[in-house]
Amino acid sequence: MKTFEFFEPKTLTEALKMFDRYGEKARLLAGGTDLVVQMKQKSIAPDYVVSPRFIPDFDLLVRDEAKGLQIAPLVTYASLLGSSEIQEKYPIIVDACLAVGTPQIRNRGTIVGNICNANPAADTIPSLIVLNSAIQLRSFNGERIVPVEQFLKAPNKTAASSSELVTGILIPPPRANSGGAYFWLPKATRVDETLVGCAVLITINADSLIFEDTKIALGAVGPTPFRARKTENFLLGKSGSDEVLAEAGEIASNESSPIGRFNISGAYRKKMVKVLLNRSIKKALERLS
Amino acid sequence: MKKYVVSLTVNGEKFEILAKSTDTLLDLLRSNLGLTGTKRGCNTGECGACTVIMDGKAVNSCLILALDANGRNVQTVEGLTKGDKLHPLQEAFVQYGAIQCGYCTPGMIMSAKALLDEKPDPTENEIREAISGNLCRCTGYQKIVIAILHVSREGKL
Numbered sequence: 001m002k003t004f005e006f007f008e009p010k011t012l013t014e015a016l017k018m019f020d021r022y023g024e025k026a027r028l029l030a031g032g033t034d035l036v037v038q039m040k041q042k043s044i045a046p047d048y049v050v051s052p053r054f055i056p057d058f059d060l061l062v063r064d065e066a067k068g069l070q071i072a073p074l075v076t077y078a079s080l081l082g083s084s085e086i087q088e089k090y091p092i093i094v095d096a097c098l099a100v101g102t103p104q105i106r107n108r109g110t111i112v113g114n115i116c117n118a119n120p121a122a123d124t125i126p127s128l129i130v131l132n133s134a135i136q137l138r139s140f141n142g143e144r145i146v147p148v149e150q151f152l153k154a155p156n157k158t159a160a161s162s163s164e165l166v167t168g169i170l171i172p173p174p175r176a177n178s179g180g181a182y183f184w185l186p187k188a189t190r191v192d193e194t195l196v197g198c199a200v201l202i203t204i205n206a207d208s209l210i211f212e213d214t215k216i217a218l219g220a221v222g223p224t225p226f227r228a229r230k231t232e233n234f235l236l237g238k239s240g241s242d243e244v245l246a247e248a249g250e251i252a253s254n255e256s257s258p259i260g261r262f263n264i265s266g267a268y269r270k271k272m273v274k275v276l277l278n279r280s281i282k283k284a285l286e287r288l289s
Numbered sequence: 290m291k292k293y294v295v296s297l298t299v300n301g302e303k304f305e306i307l308a309k310s311t312d313t314l315l316d317l318l319r320s321n322l323g324l325t326g327t328k329r330g331c332n333t334g335e336c337g338a339c340t341v342i343m344d345g346k347a348v349n350s351c352l353i354l355a356l357d358a359n360g361r362n363v364q365t366v367e368g369l370t371k372g373d374k375l376h377p378l379q380e381a382f383v384q385y386g387a388i389q390c391g392y393c394t395p396g397m398i399m400s401a402k403a404l405l406d407e408k409p410d411p412t413e414n415e416i417r418e419a420i421s422g423n424l425c426r427c428t429g430y431q432k433i434v435i436a437i438l439h440v441s442r443e444g445k446l
Binding site: 001002003004005006029032033036037040041049051053078101102103104105107108189190191 | 290291309310311313332333334335337340346347349352354356357400403418419421422423
C-alpha cells in the first residue's frame with residue numbers, strides 16, 4: 001500500500017471539511033472490506049484515509065413507522081441481519097446482506113460502503129432499488145438526496161462528488177400487500193462473486209390477486225444494476241401463473257447485457273436471469289403481507 | 290515514515306505499539322507481538338486464515354488497518370490456551386482429526402469460538418455457516434464440523 005495520513009474526525013463537520021479540502025485524494029474508511037483490499041492491490045491510493053468511527057450516530061439504524069428506515073454509514077451487514085425488525089419487515093434486505101461475502105466480512109462491511117463501491121455485481125443494490133431507496137449526501141456546503149437508481153453512474157462510479165459523503169440510506173416503509181425477495185447466482189460456492197442478482201418487489205391487488213405494481217432490479221448483468229422496466233410493465237395486471245413467469249423471464253433475459261467473466265459466458269448468465277426471476281417472484285409472493 | 294501509537298488489548302493484555310499507517314492488525318499481531326498463530330493466507334479477506342475475534346466478532350485481521358484497531362479488544366488463538374491446558378475447541382480439533390496441515394486451524398477455531406460464544410448450541414447448518422469464511426484445502430471440512438459439534442454438545446455426541 002502507498003503510505004497515507006490517517007484522520008479520525010470527532011464530528012461530521014470536521015470530516016466534511018477534510019473532504020472539501022482533500023477531495024479525490026481522500027477516502028472514507030467504513031468497514032474497510034473493499035477499501036483496504038483495493039489499497040493493497042493499488043487500484044486506489046489515497047493520500048488521506050478518514051475514519052468516521054468517532055462521529056456520533058454514524059452507526060445508527062433507525063426505524064420509524066411512518067418514515068421507514070434510515071441506515072447510517074457504519075451499520076454493518078451483521079447488524080442489519082441481527083435486527084428482528086429488518087427480518088420481519090424487510091426480508092429482502094436479509095436476502096441481500098446474506099449474499100455478501102463471509103461472516104467475517106459481514107461483521108465489518110457496511111451497506112453504505114457496498115453502494116459507494118458501486119460494483120456492478122454488488123448484492124445490496126438491486127434490493128435497494130426495488131425498495132425505492134434514496135441516498136443522503138452531505139458536503140461542507142450543503143446536502144442533497146438522490147434516488148438510488150440515479151446514484152449509480154458506471155462500474156465503480158457513483159453520483160457523489162469527491163467532496164461529498166453518503167450519510168445515510170433512506171428506505172420507505174413497506175407497502176401493504178407486498179412481498180420482496182433477492183436471489184443470486186454465485187460463481188461456485190455461496191461466498192463467491194455474484195454472477196446474476198435479481199431483486200423483486202411485488203404488490204398485488206388484495207381482491208383480484210393480480211400484480212398491481214412490480215419492481216424488478218437486476219445486478220451483475222449490465223454496467224450498473226438496473227430496473228428491468230419492460231419486464232415490470234409486462235407483469236402489470238397479470239397473475240403469477242407459470243406461463244406469465246416464463247414469458248417475464250424471457251423479457252428480463254433480453255433486457256440484460258452480461259459480459260463474459262471468470263470463464264463464464266454472458267449467454268449462460270442471460271439464461272440464469274430467467275431462472276432467478278422465476279424463483280424470486282415465487283418467493284416474493286410467498287412473503288406477501 | 291510517520292508512525293502512530295496504537296493502543297489495544299490482545300488476549301487480555303494491554304499493548305502500545307508504534308505502527309505505520311499501512312500496517313494491518315495482522316501485521317501487528319504477527320510482527321510486532323510475535324503472535325504467529327494467526328496466519329496470512331490470501332491477504333484479501335477471502336480465505337479466513339487471518340481470523341481473530343475483535344470486540345466480540347470474528348473478523349479478517351488482514352483487512353483491518355492497525356490504526357483502526359486502536360482502542361479495541363482482540364482475541365487470538367494463543368489466548369485460548371491457559372498455560373499447558375488446551376481450550377476444548379483445540380482439544381477437539383486434535384482428537385477428531387480436524388487438523389492436517391494446520392494452516393486454516395487458528396482461523397477455523399476463532400470462527401468456531403465466535404459462534405459458540407454467541408450460540409452455545411448451534412445446529413450443524415449454523416456451524417457450517419459460521420465457518421463458511423474459512424477455507425480448508427486438506428480436510429474436506431467434515432471433521433472440523435464434527436469437532437465443533439462435539440464441543441457444543443460437550444461430548445454428548
